[in-house]
Amino acid sequence: MKILFLAMSGVRVHDPALLELGLTLPGFVERSRVIASLPSLGLLTLAGLCPEGTEVVYREMDDVPCEVAATEIAKENFDLVAISSLTARIEDAYDLAERLRSEGVRVVLGGLHATAMPEEASRHVDAVVVGQGEPVWQTLLDDLRRGALQKTYHAARASNALSDPPLPRYDLLDIERYNRLTIQTARGCPWHCHFCAASRLLSDYRKKSLAHIRRDLDAIMEIWPKPFLELADDNTFVDKAWSRELVKLLGSYSIHWFTETDISVADDPALLDDLADSGCAQLLIGLESASPISLGGVERRDWKLRQFDLYREKIARIQDAGISVNGCFILGFDHDDESIFERTLEFSDGLGLSEMQITLLTPFPGTDLHRALDREGRLHRPVNWRKYTLFDLNFRPARMSERQLEEGFRWLMSEVYTPARTAQRKANLRACLRHRRQ
Numbered sequence: 001m002k003i004l005f006l007a008m009s010g011v012r013v014h015d016p017a018l019l020e021l022g023l024t025l026p027g028f029v030e031r032s033r034v035i036a037s038l039p040s041l042g043l044l045t046l047a048g049l050c051p052e053g054t055e056v057v058y059r060e061m062d063d064v065p066c067e068v069a070a071t072e073i074a075k076e077n078f079d080l081v082a083i084s085s086l087t088a089r090i091e092d093a094y095d096l097a098e099r100l101r102s103e104g105v106r107v108v109l110g111g112l113h114a115t116a117m118p119e120e121a122s123r124h125v126d127a128v129v130v131g132q133g134e135p136v137w138q139t140l141l142d143d144l145r146r147g148a149l150q151k152t153y154h155a156a157r158a159s160n161a162l163s164d165p166p167l168p169r170y171d172l173l174d175i176e177r178y179n180r181l182t183i184q185t186a187r188g189c190p191w192h193c194h195f196c197a198a199s200r201l202l203s204d205y206r207k208k209s210l211a212h213i214r215r216d217l218d219a220i221m222e223i224w225p226k227p228f229l230e231l232a233d234d235n236t237f238v239d240k241a242w243s244r245e246l247v248k249l250l251g252s253y254s255i256h257w258f259t260e261t262d263i264s265v266a267d268d269p270a271l272l273d274d275l276a277d278s279g280c281a282q283l284l285i286g287l288e289s290a291s292p293i294s295l296g297g298v299e300r301r302d303w304k305l306r307q308f309d310l311y312r313e314k315i316a317r318i319q320d321a322g323i324s325v326n327g328c329f330i331l332g333f334d335h336d337d338e339s340i341f342e343r344t345l346e347f348s349d350g351l352g353l354s355e356m357q358i359t360l361l362t363p364f365p366g367t368d369l370h371r372a373l374d375r376e377g378r379l380h381r382p383v384n385w386r387k388y389t390l391f392d393l394n395f396r397p398a399r400m401s402e403r404q405l406e407e408g409f410r411w412l413m414s415e416v417y418t419p420a421r422t423a424q425r426k427a428n429l430r431a432c433l434r435h436r437r438q
């Protein structure tokens, strides 16, 4: 059997004014490039589950038209092409899948979007994996061998795919192409932010064993002796006792790494102490909003709201331990009005962040936010998934016009990335790194 694992990532912003502005916003462009250049860990993991004797190929979808890619792929006689795609690239994935199928190649599609929209996806592909891929992959391959591929394969969200995870096939990568590799230590998140699809759609909160993480790290070190790793976790430090062990393990390797977490990491001094020594370069933390009223209801327990008054102090605690914080804000919550842009700027200026990211609220399918806006008739119709980029607007805001939100967002972007503010964040970063050396 010969299988192609094809990753389709890389998102293009649509708003032409923002696009033009983006050329002059180095911080924004750099982070977009990093995200676009990460390999798909989901596909590498499924490749690791293929039985011995299977010929497996991993490839990123190059920047070529779908018809060209489909013709080239069809010449290689794959028995199956497994595609993983983000919502913003899903139309391209559908287009490619249809062209491949017309050439007689069978196509399976999985990931967050396919899980949220299985009926839509199944109109374009031979089979859709709904939920995690690992629990159903073997059955799918058996069905393929028998010529009896089913239309959908459902994995229960409660099934623990991390209890005995396969080793991702890092060896398939053309390593020269990447400036970071991904490794997963945990999946899911116990918080339930209404805009977040990644945290719950595929799996309940699960952790990998340290032994499995060590195995994955060893495999990476074989192909890249001093790698930069991005943890493909939704929220890494949920379980603090396990996290302290994890960080010690990471610190025993010659690596630099980055991950996403919530601000409770600041509450564990032992964890913070070990983090800087472990090669942790930066933590990305969702601060979500500069307005407490907008933060209210973001998740059901309002834990994030209760952190609001502590943001400055907790960010200082993390950065004083020598770990840079990339604070993320979202614009367009229902309580946001035109004052939110200046408020975000003023609030973030006072936090001493060493990096900052702003995005537009995006109603990804499968989220509570998507369902609510759909019910209220506020989603842009007909839907244009290509605009689900985090930087393009896809719904009618509650307390301002669409134009006000888009213009305010662009204004905030240009202010956040002025040379003076960029220099200030770099100075904050240098101060943070000085703490690390003490």
Ligand code: SF4
Binding pocket: 189, 190, 191, 192, 193, 196, 197, 198, 199, 234, 235, 262, 286
């Ligand atoms: S804390 Fe982060 S990962 Fe968890 S639900 Fe909220 S946005 Fe998602």
